[in-house]
Amino acid sequence: MKNKFFDILSAALSELSYPLDNIIIQIPKNPNHGDFTTNYPLINSKKIGKNPIEIAELIVNNIKERENSLIKEIEFIPPGFINIKINSKKFTNELPNIIKEDSNYGKNKDGKDKRVLVEFVSANPTGPLTIGHGRNAILGDSISRIFEWNGYSVEREYYFNNAGRQMRVLGKSVYARYMELLGLDFQIPDGGYEGEYIKSISKKIIDKYGKSLIDDKDNPIFKESAEQFIFNDIKKTLKKLGITFDLFFNENDLYDNNSINNVINELENKNLIYKKDGATWFKGTEVGRDTDRVIIKSTGEPTYRLPDIAYHKNKYDRGYDLMVDVFGADHMDAYPDVLSAIKSLGFKEEKVRVLIHQFVTILKDGSPIKMSTRKANFISLDNLIDEVSADVTRFFFIMRSMNSHLNFDIDIAKEESDINPVFYIQYAHARCCNIIKKYDDDLDKIDINVLDQLTNEQETKMISKLLQFPNIIKKCIITLEPQNISNYLSELASMLHSYYAKERVVDPKNSSLSDARIYLINAVRIVIKNGLSLLKISAPEKM
RNA sequence: GCCCACGUAGCUCAGCUGGAUAGAGCAACGGACUUCUAAUCCGUAGGUCAGAGGUUCGAAUCCUCUCGUGGGUACCA
Numbered sequence: 001m002k003n004k005f006f007d008i009l010s011a012a013l014s015e016l017s018y019p020l021d022n023i024i025i026q027i028p029k030n031p032n033h034g035d036f037t038t039n040y041p042l043i044n045s046k047k048i049g050k051n052p053i054e055i056a057e058l059i060v061n062n063i064k065e066r067e068n069s070l071i072k073e074i075e076f077i078p079p080g081f082i083n084i085k086i087n088s089k090k091f092t093n094e095l096p097n098i099i100k101e102d103s104n105y106g107k108n109k110d111g112k113d114k115r116v117l118v119e120f121v122s123a124n125p126t127g128p129l130t131i132g133h134g135r136n137a138i139l140g141d142s143i144s145r146i147f148e149w150n151g152y153s154v155e156r157e158y159y160f161n162n163a164g165r166q167m168r169v170l171g172k173s174v175y176a177r178y179m180e181l182l183g184l185d186f187q188i189p190d191g192g193y194e195g196e197y198i199k200s201i202s203k204k205i206i207d208k209y210g211k212s213l214i215d216d217k218d219n220p221i222f223k224e225s226a227e228q229f230i231f232n233d234i235k236k237t238l239k240k241l242g243i244t245f246d247l248f249f250n251e252n253d254l255y256d257n258n259s260i261n262n263v264i265n266e267l268e269n270k271n272l273i274y275k276k277d278g279a280t281w282f283k284g285t286e287v288g289r290d291t292d293r294v295i296i297k298s299t300g301e302p303t304y305r306l307p308d309i310a311y312h313k314n315k316y317d318r319g320y321d322l323m324v325d326v327f328g329a330d331h332m333d334a335y336p337d338v339l340s341a342i343k344s345l346g347f348k349e350e351k352v353r354v355l356i357h358q359f360v361t362i363l364k365d366g367s368p369i370k371m372s373t374r375k376a377n378f379i380s381l382d383n384l385i386d387e388v389s390a391d392v393t394r395f396f397f398i399m400r401s402m403n404s405h406l407n408f409d410i411d412i413a414k415e416e417s418d419i420n421p422v423f424y425i426q427y428a429h430a431r432c433c434n435i436i437k438k439y440d441d442d443l444d445k446i447d448i449n450v451l452d453q454l455t456n457e458q459e460t461k462m463i464s465k466l467l468q469f470p471n472i473i474k475k476c477i478i479t480l481e482p483q484n485i486s487n488y489l490s491e492l493a494s495m496l497h498s499y500y501a502k503e504r505v506v507d508p509k510n511s512s513l514s515d516a517r518i519y520l521i522n523a524v525r526i527v528i529k530n531g532l533s534l535l536k537i538s539a540p541e542k543m
Numbered sequence: 544g545c546c547c548a549c550g551u552a553g554c555u556c557a558g559c560u561g562g563a564u565a566g567a568g569c570a571a572c573g574g575a576c577u578u579c580u581a582a583u584c585c586g587u588a589g590g591u592c593a594g595a596g597g598u599u600c601g602a603a604u605c606c607u608c609u610c611g612u613g614g615g616u617a618c619c620a
Contacts, residue, residue, distance in 0.1 A: 043561095401557085405549070505579060
């Protein structure tokens with residue numbers, strides 16, 4: 001619809017020989033300003049060298065002179081806006097398309113033949129996922145889904161490290177609990193993990209090996225059992241949210257297949273590396289960073305930046321058209337180093353999009369809880385899902401912009417009250433379903449001509465809203481904010497509820513109007529369902 | 544100190560690449576169920592968009608500074 005107006009406007013502009021490169025068409029907030037508006041005269045008046053209002057008038061007159069069935073009213077308003085009202089019939093004409101496309105309505109093929117890799121979660125297997133990981137997981141998965149809806153071929157990847165210091169400490173912690181459970185002397189290592197789950201792991205080891213390992217504290221069985229146990233746990237939690245990964249990438253492989261060394265050599269060839277104080281440094285300052293960074297410690301162990309560089313190189317080598325990294329705010333300082341290194345290795349930086357989300361503050365009894373996996377004083381993501389359902393969890397994490405801190409009030413989330421907008425949207429869907437159930441005839445047999453009766457303001461606005469859905473999904477590719485979808489759905493649900501309260505849909509006394517309205521309701525149902533499905537939130541037919 | 548976000552109603556937050564009168568929900572107050580489900584709707588009240596400059600026809604939105612909050616600033620990940 002917008003495109004059609006765009007064409008009409010462009011035609012007028014070229015006839016007036018005005019520039020065509022700066023055309024913005026918007027949907028005005030104020031309904032008195034019509035269905036669409038453009039500020040073209042205002043932003044181009046300098047270039048054209050005329051008064052905005054003068055330009056507006058010329059454009060409007062030009063459009064008026066020509067025949068078109070799309071525009072019902074067109075006017076220019078000081079200081080230089082052009083507002084148009086669309087023939088409501090043009091809106092209703094689009095409705096059958098929604099019904100026809102059904103569960104595909106909103107999808108597009110813009111990303112056809114493009115492969116995108118979305119890396120997210122990437123929590124090391126040292127403990128259950130926290131609520132913070134939950135934000136990352138749901139954000140990453142929702143973004144993957146947005147790509148899918150835009151026709152991209154998407155791979156979800158989980159990057160992990162099972163070889164570092166943290167994992168060694170984990171193994172030691174398991175050993176300590178193993179000894180404890182056997183009633184022997186034990187000592188929790190410095191900075192060891194204290195969660196209950198450690199004991200569960202130790203117990204499993206006892207079940208299997210008994211006391212045979214008491215003098216074998218460095219036996220890899222401790223670390224490996226822990227890793228296996230925890231990873232299963234993590235996958236189980238993710239599955240509850242409907243998230244599965246296509247790939248698990250082990251950082252260790254980068255060492256085994258020499259990628260790390262190769263990166264060092266390449267950087268060395270580019271003269272971006274030097275030794276100082278026994279460590280190996282990356283010349284960040286050479287590539288526009290504030291400071292140089294250690295990439296290999298004097299102990300010979302790389303810092304996390306080095307494998308990260310190798311990892312990204314690996315992704316490039318796999319030939320993706322786009323790579324998305326979803327990180328928590330704690331990576332803020334690290335990724336620019338990685339990107340600049342990647343760039344200096346000759347890769348295109350633009351192929352990587354780094355999404356940084358802020359942290360989640362958990363509020364309980366009104367005050368924030370400090371969380372640490374190590375101290376195990378966190379509320380696990382798994383617990384949260386069990387308490388408030390996967391739907392609510394998913395919605396809660398994407399309804400806020402990723403770059404604002406999220407206050408997660410446990411007490412409110414648990415309440416499952418009407419505070420939570422996900423119910424509002426789901427209820428709108430259930431309502432549509434219920435109305436449709438009350439309708440006796442066959443939806444497929446409705447004569448499309450009856451749709452002309454959908455002329456009241458609420459109806460026109462709602463149809464216009466439905467028609468925006470595909471654009472919202474396209475827009476999300478630019479913003480990569482799933483929030484755009486949840487906002488849209490809330491607005492649509494609100495329109496539906498309001499309409500429902502005011503107008504009778506199925507009215508036996510007026511069957512032709514009923515037909516038209518039920519047709520509309522069915523379209524609303526489809527759009528809400530598709531939106532929720534994109535977000536992997538259920539759309540109940542009954543509540 | 545330096546870097547990056549954020550600061551919008553009492554609370555939690557929307558606000559699209561700058562647009563016309565800044566919006567929801569919760570909380571408060573007043574209404575609406577013999578009706579297609581009231582998990583809903585309608586109305587009232589609530590604002591110096593942190594503050595100060597700047598850019599321009601026009602700023603919550605862009606730029607600069609100040610203040611405040613969070614995060615980062617390790618040879619931790």
